Amino acid sequence: MAVYEVNEAAVRHARELIDGRQYVLDSDWGDVQPGPDDENSYLERHSWEEYGAWHLGLTEGANDETKARFAFVFGDLRRVHRSGLIACVYRASEWRHKAVELAAHDLLQHLDDVSA
Template structure:
């Protein structure tokens, strides 16, 4: 099983987006998740550094220039998606990635606090 580390830049970016009320709390992740084509377009238009900030985890075993290096997406390149955070938290818990689970949970709590 791969070992992931928290993508600190991604978590910081997600916090900023949530604090700026740039989140979607009504669309299911299956509907909001970017398609392969949309991910490729974002990568090409914005570059790897910007693109990688939309992920909670880094797989250091994957090559630095591969898309497989970044895991646990949390948004659609515009907004944080609440359902994506729920999905990331559950998947991280199921696959024994406690740091990723904790990061997703912290962001989920932050988003829910903003909604209140």
């Protein structure tokens, strides 16, 4: 099983988006989660650093500047999705990646506080 560390740059990015009200509160994550074509299109116009800022997890041992390096996407590459954060909490919890789970949970609580 892969091991992940929390991507602190992504946590900061998510907080900035939430504070800037760049979020979606009601979406079907299965429909809006970026797929490979979305990711490739994004990477044509953005850096790996910008791409990574959309992922709460960094895969230990994976090469930098590869998609394998990044895990637990939380938005549609434009806005944070509440359903994306919930998916991150669920997936990280399911596979016992506690640090990522807690980071996603904290962001979800922040989003709920800001949007209340």
